[in-house]
Amino acid sequence: KQEVTQIPAALSVPEGENLVLNCSFTDSAIYNLQWFRQDPGKGLTSLLLIQSSQREQTSGRLNASLDKSSGRSTLYIAASQPGDSATYLCAGNTGNQFYFGTGTSLTVIP
Amino acid sequence: NAGVMQNPRHLVRRRGQEARLRCSPMKGHSHVYWYRQLPEEGLKFMVYLQKENIIDESGMPKERFSAEFPKEGPSILRIQQVVRGDSAAYFCASSPTSSADTQYFGPGTRLTVL
Numbered sequence: 001k002q003e004v005t006q007i008p009a010a011l012s013v014p015e016g017e018n019l020v021l022n023c024s025f026t027d028s029a030i031y032n033l034q035w036f037r038q039d040p041g042k043g044l045t046s047l048l049l050i051q052s053s054q055r056e057q058t059s060g061r062l063n064a065s066l067d068k069s070s071g072r073s074t075l076y077i078a079a080s081q082p083g084d085s086a087t088y089l090c091a092g093n094t095g096n097q098f099y100f101g102t103g104t105s106l107t108v109i110p
Numbered sequence: 111n112a113g114v115m116q117n118p119r120h121l122v123r124r125r126g127q128e129a130r131l132r133c134s135p136m137k138g139h140s141h142v143y144w145y146r147q148l149p150e151e152g153l154k155f156m157v158y159l160q161k162e163n164i165i166d167e168s169g170m171p172k173e174r175f176s177a178e179f180p181k182e183g184p185s186i187l188r189i190q191q192v193v194r195g196d197s198a199a200y201f202c203a204s205s206p207t208s209s210a211d212t213q214y215f216g217p218g219t220r221l222t223v224l
Binding site for chain 2: 004032034036041042043044046049051089091093095096097098099100101102103
């Protein structure tokens with residue numbers, strides 16, 4: 001059974017810092033990997049998708065990478081802003097479903 | 111191109127009542143997935159449907175829960191005789207083809223059972 005771990009569970013940083021969120025899967029046979037943002041009481045906003053043939057994706061200040069051999073993904077956020085404060089979820093699919101981590105709760109302090 | 115739509119966004123039911131959650135996939139998408147997010151927990155897969163077929167219901171509780179995706183109309187997740195433990199956010203996702211595609215998520219329905 002696929003288990004997804006996200007480290008750290010919570011992170012508080014001052015505005016402007018660069019930061020890295022980590023995600024690991026017990027089963028490295030991941031087809032697609034997505035990073036999402038979830039604001040309190042809200043739905044999921046897709047940030048980056050790494051498809052099966054890819055290893056990395058970038059969007060603005062965000063960069064996500066996937067090492068399939070180890071089953072690990074990282075989300076890099078450059079020059080963090082208070083508006084980045086949210087819970088960040090990684091999810092990978094191995095078949096019919098996406099397996100989600102429990103998230104990293106990020107607080108960026110002005 | 112509208113995204114995945116779910117309604118209602120918030121639903122309150124008393125114990126023993128029925129809850130019906132609706133999901134309209136993105137245009138052109140024929141694959142629908144339901145996930146549940148319990149308080150303080152991650153999202154968990156419940157069921158995967160294509161038009162008129164249940165493909166994978168391995169994450170669905172065996173009793174009181176059912177799902178359908180008819181030829182016409184939205185997908186419905188039905189919870190009979192709700193209990194307080196059913197209180198959660200229920201998210202629907204859709205994809206254009208197989209489950210290997212990326213999934214696009216709706217805003218969720220927040221069910222509260224009193």
